[in-house]
Amino acid sequence: MPSSTVENYLKQILIESIQAGSSEVAMGKVAECLQVTPGTATTMVKSLEKKGWLNYRPRRGVKLTTSGKKMGMNMLRRHRLLETFLVETLGLDWAEIHEEAEELEHAISEKVLEKLDEFLGRPTHDPHGDPIPTKRGSMPNASDRTLIDCEVGDFVRIESVQDQGKEFLQFARKKKLIPGKRIEVVQFDPIADSLEFKIDGKYSLTLGSKTAAKIIIRP
Amino acid sequence: MPSSTVENYLKQILIESIQAGSSEVAMGKVAECLQVTPGTATTMVKSLEKKGWLNYRPRRGVKLTTSGKKMGMNMLRRHRLLETFLVETLGLDWAEIHEEAEELEHAISEKVLEKLDEFLGRPTHDPHGDPIPTKRGSMPNASDRTLIDCEVGDFVRIESVQDQGKEFLQFARKKKLIPGKRIEVVQFDPIADSLEFKIDGKYSLTLGSKTAAKIIIRP
DNA sequence: TTATAAACTTTGATCAATCAAAATAAAAAT
DNA sequence: ATTTTTATTTTGATTGATCAAAGTTTATAA
Numbered sequence: 208m209p210s211s212t213v214e215n216y217l218k219q220i221l222i223e224s225i226q227a228g229s230s231e232v233a234m235g236k237v238a239e240c241l242q243v244t245p246g247t248a249t250t251m252v253k254s255l256e257k258k259g260w261l262n263y264r265p266r267r268g269v270k271l272t273t274s275g276k277k278m279g280m281n282m283l284r285r286h287r288l289l290e291t292f293l294v295e296t297l298g299l300d301w302a303e304i305h306e307e308a309e310e311l312e313h314a315i316s317e318k319v320l321e322k323l324d325e326f327l328g329r330p331t332h333d334p335h336g337d338p339i340p341t342k343r344g345s346m347p348n349a350s351d352r353t354l355i356d357c358e359v360g361d362f363v364r365i366e367s368v369q370d371q372g373k374e375f376l377q378f379a380r381k382k383k384l385i386p387g388k389r390i391e392v393v394q395f396d397p398i399a400d401s402l403e404f405k406i407d408g409k410y411s412l413t414l415g416s417k418t419a420a421k422i423i424i425r426p
Numbered sequence: 427m428p429s430s431t432v433e434n435y436l437k438q439i440l441i442e443s444i445q446a447g448s449s450e451v452a453m454g455k456v457a458e459c460l461q462v463t464p465g466t467a468t469t470m471v472k473s474l475e476k477k478g479w480l481n482y483r484p485r486r487g488v489k490l491t492t493s494g495k496k497m498g499m500n501m502l503r504r505h506r507l508l509e510t511f512l513v514e515t516l517g518l519d520w521a522e523i524h525e526e527a528e529e530l531e532h533a534i535s536e537k538v539l540e541k542l543d544e545f546l547g548r549p550t551h552d553p554h555g556d557p558i559p560t561k562r563g564s565m566p567n568a569s570d571r572t573l574i575d576c577e578v579g580d581f582v583r584i585e586s587v588q589d590q591g592k593e594f595l596q597f598a599r600k601k602k603l604i605p606g607k608r609i610e611v612v613q614f615d616p617i618a619d620s621l622e623f624k625i626d627g628k629y630s631l632t633l634g635s636k637t638a639a640k641i642i643i644r645p
Numbered sequence: 646t647t648a649t650a651a652a653c654t655t656t657g658a659t660c661a662a663t664c665a666a667a668a669t670a671a672a673a674a675t
Numbered sequence: 676a677t678t679t680t681t682a683t684t685t686t687g688a689t690t691g692a693t694c695a696a697a698g699t700t701t702a703t704a705a
Contacts, residue, residue: 210661210662212661212662233682233683234682234683234684235681235682235683238683243662243663243664244663244664244665245682245683245684246663246664246665246666246683246684246685246686247662247663247664249683249684249685250662250684250685251661251662251663254661265683265684266670266671266682266683266684293538297538297541297542297545298541298545299537299538299541303537307535307537307538310533310534311530311533311534311538313533314529314530314533314534315529315530316526316529318518318522318526319512319516319518319526319530322516322517322518323516326516326517429691429692431692452652452653453652453653453654454651454652454653457653462692462693462694463693463694463695464652464653464654465653465654465655465656465693465694465695465696466692466693466694467653468653468654468655469654469655469692469693470691470692470693473691484653484654484700485652485653485654485699485700485701
């Protein structure tokens with residue numbers, strides 16, 4: 208029965224290690240994404256190592272053990288299934304669900320989770336387009352191509368959006384930057400740092416590279 | 427933002443004060459129903475008083491303030507709505523839902539609760555037959571008559587069952603001791619401490635007074 | 646009416662999670 | 676090859692929730 212805090216560390220370290228290509232996660236990253244001081248992260252990480260969730264090399268970083276990875280995956284599963292429930296069943300806006308799921312994921316039991324999964328029809332992706340890990344902890348590896356990797360004339364499909372912030376998600380919904388939508392790359396101006404798209408063949412949209420990089424796509 | 431612990435104290439003290447007819451709740455009761463040592467209860471209750479949730483008279487007991495009552499009612503609402511959801515929507519057995527709701531009630535936000543209430547069709551009673559407080563904190567006062575208050579020949583309806591324990595609830599389901607069922611009192615033997623009933627006009631059932639007292643009824 | 650029991654409070658300690666600030670090590674710049 | 680900067684660890688302290696055990700009231704019984 209790990210605490211919510213432990214669950215958060217493992218989930219967050221897993222997310223970082225996926226994004227950073229499976230090597231060690233730096234302590235700075237750990238502290239940052241858990242919103243604690245570096246000292247707190249060090250203390251916590253040492254206790255996580257003692258309990259076998261991860262390996263810690265001082266001043267190098269941390270790497271989840273098999274059981275740590277499993278726990279992290281399980282938390283990700285909880286989080287994404289809950290997000291799906293909040294949108295699909297209760298009709299919350301996708302900009303509001305992250306914080307809600309963040310709380311609920313620590314309170315829901317394996318038993319209820321299983322029933323929820325069944326009720327939702329065993330969904331494979333959450334409302335942001337991120338894959339939902341299976342009960343056994345496997346997850347299809349997502350695409351790593353974003354809108355900035357496209358050429359002019361490319362026709363692609365939005366797979367997911369990588370920003371859980373309210374403002375961004377509200378913007379994305381308004382602009383139809385939603386998983387599943389088809390996008391055509393119309394123009395690309397590196398000097399102006401601007402990319403122009405057409406969504407659904409209708410809506411025109413111009414983004415800077417910073418925002419374009421948040422939209423994961425598939426050909 | 428009261429902690430889960432504070433929420434539990436307020437909910438539990440509210441429940442006790444309803445059951446014990448609105449006077450002060452003894453510290454022993456508080457400690458018992460929160461499963462902590464008496465010393466812990468004393469410490470906690472003092473801090474709850476400092477925060478304005480209740481009034482504490484040493485060696486007399488505690489009484490919720492208006493805001494304490496409101497908070498307690500809100501927790502009861504959360505708990506009972508969640509129990510309803512777990513049974514009605516996810517199909518869990520009523521013997522399993524108490525512990526689950528006990529965790530979830532601290533994690534669900536007002537916003538999600540409102541959506542859930544709407545989704546469930548604004549239910550007025552939970553699966554055990556207990557009334558669900560409204561958003562404003564009002565609750566119809568339940569009947570206080572149980573099966574032991576009946577006379578032979580009485581025809582009554584089960585309003586609720588007052589035991590959240592797994593074993594009892596499994597027994598009750600098997601014997602059709604379920605809110606809404608009609609019961610006829612067939613025999614009453616004070617010496618043997620046994621009461622005999624007929625449920626739905628079909629099933630015969632004999633209970634001791636201890637168990638019969640757990641079944642709240644209405645004429 | 647004293648002795649005993651029951652209910653309650655105090656005291657001193659622990660545990661998990663946290664922070665601020667000082668100390669140290671490694672990396673980058675000069 | 677030093678110095679400076681940045682990243683990380685240590686140290687000492689705090690907060691909320693808890694317990695065991697000792698002390699104090701109040702109630703009950705003898």
